[in-house]
Amino acid sequence: MLHGYLPAILGGLWVTLSVAALSLAAASAFGLLGAVAKLSGSRLARGAAEVYTTLIRSLPDLVLMLAIFYGGQILLNRLTDAQGWDYIDVPPYAAGVLTIGFIFGAYLTETFRGAILAIPRGQIEAAQAYGLNRGQVLRRIVLPQMVRHAIPGFANNWLVMVKATALVSIIGLDDMVHRANLAAAATREPFTFFVAVAAIYLAITTLSILALARLEKRFSLGVKAVRF
Amino acid sequence: MIDWQVVVGSLPEFARGLRVCLLLLVISVATGFVLSVPLAVARVSRRRWLAWPVWGFTYVIRGTPLLVQLFIVYYGLAQFPALRESFLWPLLREAWFCAWLVFSLNTTAYTTEIFAGALRATPSGEMDAARAYGLAGHRLYTRILLPGALRRALPQYSNEVVGMMHATAIASTVTLVDVTRVARDVYANHLLPAEAFGTAAVIYAVLTAVMVGGFKLLERRYLRHLRTDRSAPAPASLPAVPHPAA
Numbered sequence: 123m124l125h126g127y128l129p130a131i132l133g134g135l136w137v138t139l140s141v142a143a144l145s146l147a148a149a150s151a152f153g154l155l156g157a158v159a160k161l162s163g164s165r166l167a168r169g170a171a172e173v174y175t176t177l178i179r180s181l182p183d184l185v186l187m188l189a190i191f192y193g194g195q196i197l198l199n200r201l202t203d204a205q206g207w208d209y210i211d212v213p214p215y216a217a218g219v220l221t222i223g224f225i226f227g228a229y230l231t232e233t234f235r236g237a238i239l240a241i242p243r244g245q246i247e248a249a250q251a252y253g254l255n256r257g258q259v260l261r262r263i264v265l266p267q268m269v270r271h272a273i274p275g276f277a278n279n280w281l282v283m284v285k286a287t288a289l290v291s292i293i294g295l296d297d298m299v300h301r302a303n304l305a306a307a308a309t310r311e312p313f314t315f316f317v318a319v320a321a322i323y324l325a326i327t328t329l330s331i332l333a334l335a336r337l338e339k340r341f342s343l344g345v346k347a348v349r350f
Numbered sequence: 351m352i353d354w355q356v357v358v359g360s361l362p363e364f365a366r367g368l369r370v371c372l373l374l375l376v377i378s379v380a381t382g383f384v385l386s387v388p389l390a391v392a393r394v395s396r397r398r399w400l401a402w403p404v405w406g407f408t409y410v411i412r413g414t415p416l417l418v419q420l421f422i423v424y425y426g427l428a429q430f431p432a433l434r435e436s437f438l439w440p441l442l443r444e445a446w447f448c449a450w451l452v453f454s455l456n457t458t459a460y461t462t463e464i465f466a467g468a469l470r471a472t473p474s475g476e477m478d479a480a481r482a483y484g485l486a487g488h489r490l491y492t493r494i495l496l497p498g499a500l501r502r503a504l505p506q507y508s509n510e511v512v513g514m515m516h517a518t519a520i521a522s523t524v525t526l527v528d529v530t531r532v533a534r535d536v537y538a539n540h541l542l543p544a545e546a547f548g549t550a551a552v553i554y555a556v557l558t559a560v561m562v563g564g565f566k567l568l569e570r571r572y573l574r575h576l577r578t579d580r581s582a583p584a585p586a587s588l589p590a591v592p593h594p595a596a
Binding site for chain 2: 177179180181182183184185186188189192193195196285286287288289291292299302303306310311312313314316317319320323324327328
């Protein structure tokens, strides 16, 4: 199938999925940090988080990715020159994961912020009344309940993010799209390979939607649903 | 430090890139709007043969990356000799035409879902009132359902248009010299990422701010009936109630 390039494309799928999964982890970390900063009492933290989310939402993903990839390389070169170290390449894999994580962290900041605000204020007050400190309130009361409210926004961001991983092929990552490019050039059948890649993306989207629906059910177990 | 000479020297190129970006945005979004209004009506229709193909179209487009869609059309179609010999080929081999086609279809899919969602959110009383006045079919849609739905859709639609503006950066991968392509060229010539991508970032950020501001004005005009902060001043006999947002 696919002139023997199927294993190569599937190898690229692995890269795509691992970039997506690691980016999701990074984005969740940035998002949690951003949400906590936006809700914190410190004006500095709120301001920094505001700048972060506004800036990211003002720029195309591709421009940010190129800026971080090439800009990071120059910064790294200056550092290695100053320290007299050997030349180090910015690994495109890390640049891709960090950029996508950083971008979607801004979107998840808003998701998580909304989810935290959806938790009844009385629960946090009750926890404080029981003598839990701020870290404990966050870990034991806020985060577990926030997950349920965050799932729809989280699901949406995941679906957008999986598609955004296609951009890493532009900074030279050996993902599915990049492999399809190579196979298309070798066989002169670009349509076949790009449609195959599109079909795989569609399959990922479909499976994700099904899985996220189950996840939402799981986290809403204790909640009585309205029956119409 | 920033090499301002490089920045200033590349500004004419960036201006041309900005024109490409805006032109692609305008023609794609205009096409998308024209297509998605009827498609949204079909999408919410009770006739399955009308609704399901539209659902299939939006599902496939929304489930695949724009970059891959662009590659399928721009690089992929050359695979078919029949197409290469057809009268369409002078168009299909043009990067501009392919970008317009793909960006239009892409935004059509998202916009159709936005408009369909807004149509579904029509209060049933509005429908009852319209029917009571004897409106049906075409006039029901153009006089009652669509004006209401398009207003309701405005906040989400503005997100989609700004998102499309950012998405035009992807056209730089198929030889269109937009702002992103200019930034990559400036970077390649001078190896100065802050100057190259920083200038592009400023252009995109300003453009975003202007568009968001413009849509805010539109929302203020078309969603005036939903505003809460312009309520009439309280009569003098009653104590003024502080606004919750204040």
